[in-house]
Amino acid sequence: MNESVLMLTLMAGIGLGTPLVFGTVGEILTERSGILNLGVQGMMLFGAVMGFWATFVSGSLWLGVLAALLGGAGMSLIHAFNSVTLRVSQIVSGLALTIFGTGVAVYIGKAGSDPLIGQPSKAVFEPIFPEALTDVPIVGPLIFGHDALIYLSWAIVAAASYYLFHTRPGLTVRAVGEDPASAEAAGINVSKVRYIHVMLGGALAGIGGAYFSLALVPSWQDNPIGQAGWIAIALVILASWRPWRALWVAYLFGIAGRLNFTFQTLEINVPATLLDMLPFLLAIIAMIVLTSGKRAKFLGAPAALGIPYYREER
Amino acid sequence: MSRRFIVEPRGLAPWWLKLLIPIGSVIAAMILGGVFLVITGNDWIEVYQKMADAAFGSGRGFAETLVSATPLILTGVAAAIAFKMLVWNIGGEGQLIFGAVVAAGVGIWLADSTPQVIAIVAVVIAGAIGGAFWASLAAVPKVYLGTNEIITTLMLNFIALNFMQYLVLGSSSPWRDPEATQFPQGRPIVESGRIPEFFHRLDWGLFIAIGVAVIAWFVISKTRSGFEYRIVGDSFDAARYAGIKVPKKVLGTFLASGAAAGLAGSILVAGILGKMDPRSLDLGLGFTGIIVAALARLNPIAIIPVAILMGALNNAGPALQSIGVPSATVKILQGAILIFAVAGEFLISNRIHRPDPIAGEAKAEPEAQAA
Numbered sequence: 001m002n003e004s005v006l007m008l009t010l011m012a013g014i015g016l017g018t019p020l021v022f023g024t025v026g027e028i029l030t031e032r033s034g035i036l037n038l039g040v041q042g043m044m045l046f047g048a049v050m051g052f053w054a055t056f057v058s059g060s061l062w063l064g065v066l067a068a069l070l071g072g073a074g075m076s077l078i079h080a081f082n083s084v085t086l087r088v089s090q091i092v093s094g095l096a097l098t099i100f101g102t103g104v105a106v107y108i109g110k111a112g113s114d115p116l117i118g119q120p121s122k123a124v125f126e127p128i129f130p131e132a133l134t135d136v137p138i139v140g141p142l143i144f145g146h147d148a149l150i151y152l153s154w155a156i157v158a159a160a161s162y163y164l165f166h167t168r169p170g171l172t173v174r175a176v177g178e179d180p181a182s183a184e185a186a187g188i189n190v191s192k193v194r195y196i197h198v199m200l201g202g203a204l205a206g207i208g209g210a211y212f213s214l215a216l217v218p219s220w221q222d223n224p225i226g227q228a229g230w231i232a233i234a235l236v237i238l239a240s241w242r243p244w245r246a247l248w249v250a251y252l253f254g255i256a257g258r259l260n261f262t263f264q265t266l267e268i269n270v271p272a273t274l275l276d277m278l279p280f281l282l283a284i285i286a287m288i289v290l291t292s293g294k295r296a297k298f299l300g301a302p303a304a305l306g307i308p309y310y311r312e313e314r
Numbered sequence: 315m316s317r318r319f320i321v322e323p324r325g326l327a328p329w330w331l332k333l334l335i336p337i338g339s340v341i342a343a344m345i346l347g348g349v350f351l352v353i354t355g356n357d358w359i360e361v362y363q364k365m366a367d368a369a370f371g372s373g374r375g376f377a378e379t380l381v382s383a384t385p386l387i388l389t390g391v392a393a394a395i396a397f398k399m400l401v402w403n404i405g406g407e408g409q410l411i412f413g414a415v416v417a418a419g420v421g422i423w424l425a426d427s428t429p430q431v432i433a434i435v436a437v438v439i440a441g442a443i444g445g446a447f448w449a450s451l452a453a454v455p456k457v458y459l460g461t462n463e464i465i466t467t468l469m470l471n472f473i474a475l476n477f478m479q480y481l482v483l484g485s486s487s488p489w490r491d492p493e494a495t496q497f498p499q500g501r502p503i504v505e506s507g508r509i510p511e512f513f514h515r516l517d518w519g520l521f522i523a524i525g526v527a528v529i530a531w532f533v534i535s536k537t538r539s540g541f542e543y544r545i546v547g548d549s550f551d552a553a554r555y556a557g558i559k560v561p562k563k564v565l566g567t568f569l570a571s572g573a574a575a576g577l578a579g580s581i582l583v584a585g586i587l588g589k590m591d592p593r594s595l596d597l598g599l600g601f602t603g604i605i606v607a608a609l610a611r612l613n614p615i616a617i618i619p620v621a622i623l624m625g626a627l628n629n630a631g632p633a634l635q636s637i638g639v640p641s642a643t644v645k646i647l648q649g650a651i652l653i654f655a656v657a658g659e660f661l662i663s664n665r666i667h668r669p670d671p672i673a674g675e676a677k678a679e680p681e682a683q684a685a
Contacts, residue, residue, distance in 0.1 A: 100653055
């Protein structure tokens with residue numbers, strides 16, 4: 001393979017993988033606390049439109065990111081209330097969030113006399129380091145060739161991993177996800193932990209969505225994110241609920257997403273629709289091979305994932 | 315410390331509450347949607363009038379509503395019978411699509427001379443088998459290996475979607491119309507395999523869907539097998555003690571659920587579409603079926619009117635664009651209805667009341683005596 005083609009593929013793969021990194025790490029935090037949120041697609045899309053809108057109105061990229069973060073977190077609050085306070089079906093509530101979030105995002109994009117749809121973004125995330133650094137072969141672009149959100153995503157991955165596995169609050173989250181009754185007995189406020197982590201997941205999904213509308217495809221379309229929210233849910237399993245692995249699998253699928261284009265350049269004929277199938281197919285195989293029955297622990301699925309928690313006392 | 319409210323689980327909710335929650339969910343969603351419309355500078359009364367008019371205002375409009383409702387009845391039944399047994403089949407989408415793939419495959423393969431009745435039955439049944447097969451990909455690992463079906467059925471949706479797109483858009487498979495060279499599209503099925511229309515674009519598939527809902531209700535509430543099914547749905551342990559083979563029941567329910575969704579696919583192929591086409595099947599019918607099932611509180615008979623309501627919403631979407639309102643209004647309403655309906659389940663399964671000071675003392679008394 002031609003070296004420049006390889007480099008282009010890697011760089012584009014990292015770009016395409018970045019929203020998946022945000023979404024997947026967010027969902028990992030949520031699921032580690034024992035809550036399954038199938039609303040990632042809706043939260044991402046809502047974050048994408050909020051980020052685009054805020055940047056469109058203010059001209060500021062970081063206000064856009066802030067709006068996306070708040071939008072995603074706000075959307076996730078609905079799910080937190082349904083699944084933690086009301087303890088109704090997390091599955092149905094998550095799907096409801098996806099349908100609602102998608103509707104709201106598409107609606108906002110088309111509403112008003114001068115709708116957002118078709119408009120280019122007022123500002124776009126671009127590489128932050130000077131060209132002198134990126135000119136270094138191979139290492140230059142791979143390390144210095146990215147925009148600020150990609151570096152933010154690295155920081156979030158590192159922070160999330162350190163938080164979950166090396167801090168006391170992180171241990172608390174994992175305890176809540178494994179065995180909420182014991183956690184409660186140890187004096188942990190299960191509801192509070194779950195609320196916080198559902199909203200962290202929503203906030204990160206929101207930023208992931210904004211990465212599409214402010215960096216990857218900096219204009220507004222009905223659905224700039226494709227199926228990224230659903231892919232993120234699949235990647236949580238492939239990453240076995242660990243943030244660093246989320247980074248690698250997200251890049252792997254970013255690269256896979258770019259392969260269509262690469263194969264075209266190299267005149268290799270692989271149908272795009274079959275490549276699109278890959279993340280979902282691999283997630284199922286991983287599910288069946290690695291999480292079935294007693295082996296579930298091997299992957300690290302939180303034991304209390306998706307199960308409503310009732311306190312003993314009333 | 316005294317609390318202002320006491321929440322406790324209840325056994326059976328009163329019938330009026332079970333009716334009030336779904337209706338209240340729709341009203342609450344319409345209020346929320348109205349707020350959205352007003353904030354974005356639309357006349358909410360005009361919008362809702364337009365929607366009602368498009369969906370119910372004329373014979374043709376109502377026929378279109380029923381056309382939209384037909385697959386939703388089936389995907390609704392698919393979700394309801396699975397959810398009732400705590401089988402989280404959220405793969406109605408994929409089972410519908412794979413049902414459509416198999417139905418169209420049979421419909422394309424059949425000879426033109428096939429008698430109409432045989433051709434229709436073959437195509438329709440093929441869809442059900444296709445849907446059941448697609449469900450089995452998640453059902454068999456669940457029953458025999460314990461694989462969680464939530465994620466597998468969800469992922470199978472996208473695999474089916476991409477597979478369908480591959481058949482028509484990405485390859486020169488028999489499903490692709492060889493005559494459509496400009497824009498690839500699905501190959502029409504044999505003419506004798508088409509379900510006849512009886513009014514406007516409405517075909518007899520509607521009655522197949524209603525029939526399936528009624529059969530589902532009858533089997534669940536009137537037969538021995540349905541009785542066992544309800545026991546399994548209430549408690550796996552109780553069912554096991556009663557000598558019911560739980561894995562077999564779960565597998566059967568899962569496959570029946572897939573078959574119902576697949577039937578939705580084959581009725582679309584044999585009815586309104588006449589072919590399997592990715593552009594007209596990528597509609598979220600499986601997910602909307604979950605809304606239908608939740609709002610009907612998993613009751614197969616209630617699914618019929620609820621599916622008509624959701625069909626009305628789907629049908630009203632395009633009409634909104636003519637008055638400059640995004641058709642996504644419909645998605646907002648559907649999502650909000652589901653959010654309220656699922657939240658309302660809390661009121662059905664729990665009782666909220668103010669603490670009763672007298673009852674509190676009365677409860678304390680026997681304890682004091684015991685001490």
